[in-house]
Amino acid sequence: MRPKPPPNFLAGYPVALAEQVQRLIEQGLLAGMLREKYPLAHAVRTDRALYDYVLECKGAFLRNAGSLSKVAFDGKLHVIRNALGTHTSISRVQGAKLKAKCEIRIAAVFREMPPEFLRMIVVHELAHIREREHNKAFYQLCLHMEPGYHQLEFDLRAYLSYLEAGGQPLWGAVEAGTPL
Ligand SMILES: [Zn+2]
Secondary structure (H helix, E strand, C coil), X not given: CCCCCCCCCCCCCCHHHHHHHHHXXXXXXXXXXXXXXXXXXXXXXXXXHHHHHXXXXXXXXXXXXXXXXXXXXXXCCCCECCECEEEEEEEEEECCEEEEEEEEEEEHHHXXXXXXXXXXXXXXXXXXXXXXXXCHHHHHHHHHHCCCHHHHHHHHHHHHHHHHCCCCCCCCXXXXXXXX
16 A cells, blocks of 8 residues: 655656656666766765765855755655755854854765766755755756756656666665776
């Protein structure tokens, strides 16, 4: 028994495009296509490494946008539609200044993914420091940090759909940096 319908990771895309991904999954072709396009696994496996990675990315693009109080992989965070990761920001007054502390949690499924997908989710969560909503300014900021953002998000959502359909993880058993 399934209490809830599975999440539709491609709900925001044109139906024809979502159906094409569904067909590739059913035909057993999607996994090979993704592995060919993204042959490497990233090496960011711990919360510490993730913190450093996020900080570096933030330093390059959003140096003045508050400070990060916590960055972590979260095993309890289920990747659902509209929430690939979570971020919370608490604004508090310190002396005369309003300081924003940000916390970024990345779903544990991103621990074993190609570097491109990790970068996409980190860019997404960093952009939320500036823009709360998924609006035009938000996506412009994503594109500024990662010009291939839209394609990466689509490919990531195709991969999540594949996992949801029972597919085996593609980068789980891969030694980081080793070509498949
Ligand atoms: Zn978001």
